[in-house]
Every structure is written in structure tokens, then in C-alpha cells.
Amino acid sequence: MTVTEIIVSALVILATVMVVTTAIAMWRAPDALTRVNLLGPTVGVAFPLLVMGKLIIDWSTRGFDPNNFVRAVLAIAGVWIVASVGSYYMGRSIYGVTVEDVRHAEERAYQPGA
Template sequence: MTIAEIIVSVMVVLSTVMVVATAVAMWRAPDALTRANLIGPVVGVAVPLLLMGKLIIDWSTTGFDPNNFIRAILAIAGVWIVGAVGSYYLGRSIYGVTVVDVRHAEDRAYQPGA
């Protein structure tokens, strides 16, 4: 086993541990908003680690390819952007459904026909 394969193996194992830990934490989370917020480690660290591992394996077997490097950078940036925006909207929608604003509820209670 080469050094590159050992490094990639450690990265894959670390990513797998993060995904399993996140799955267990989501299973034990008390509500939907907490579950939505627990996706962060997988999107922020585990997926980029897997992409970097693939890049390292490619570099060790075929050499540096600028095309693959740019694609990996774009994929990591894309995962971070989509994860951030998706988490924001998912959290907002869950918060809007599960949390009742007391001031707003009191205002609506006093309005006739509301």
C-alpha cells in the first residue's frame, strides 16, 4: 500500500465515521429543526474529504490533471453553497411550521375575522 492510499484510506474512514455519527445524532435529535442543523458536518467536511481523496488517488496514479483539480474545487464549492442555502431554507421552513410567535398569535387573537 502506498502513502497516497494510506492517506486516502484514513480520509475515507474519517468521512464514514462522520456520516455514521451524524446519522446516529439525527436519530436521537428531539425535533426536526435540530435534525436539519446536524447535516453540517457531512456537507462541510465529509463530502469534501471524499472528493479530496479521489483527487489524491487520481494524482498518485495518473499525475496532476488541472481539469480534475478544477472540477474538484468546483464540486467542493458547490457542495458548500448548496448545503448552506439548502440548510438555511430548510431551517426557515421548519422553524416557521414548528414555532409559534406569541406576539403574533396574540395580535391575531384580538382581530375580528382573523
């Protein structure tokens, strides 16, 4: 086993541990808002580790290819942008459904027929 294969194996194992840990944490999370927030390590770190591992393997077998490097950088940046925006909107929608405004609830409680 070469040094690059050892490095890539370590990256893949680390990414796998992060995904499994996130899955277990999501299983044990008390509510939906916490589950959405737990996706951060998987999307923010595990996916880029896998992409970097793929790049390292490609570079060790075929040499440096600027096209693959640019695609990898765009893929990592794209997943970070999409994940942050998606997480924001999921968190806002879940927060809006699960948390009740106390002031609004008190006003509604004093209305007749409510």
C-alpha cells in the same frame, strides 16, 4: 500498501465516521430544526474529504491533471453553496412551522370565535 493509499484510507474512514455520527445524531435529535442543523458536518467536511481522497488517488496513479483539480474545487464549492442555501431555506421553513409567535397567538386568543 503505499503511503498515498494509507492517506486516502484515513480520509475515507474519517468521512465515514462523520456520516455515521451525523446519522446517529439525527436519529436522536429532538426536532426537525435540529436535524437540519446536524447536516453541516457531513456536507461541509465529509464530502470534501471524499473528493480530496479521489484526487489524491488519481494524482498518485495518473499524475496531476488540472482538469480534475478544477472540477474537484468546483464540486466542493458548489456543494458548500448549495448546502448553505438549502439549509437556510429548510431551517427557515421548519422554524416557521414549528415556532409560534407568542404575540400573534395572544391576539388570536382574544378574538371572538378564534
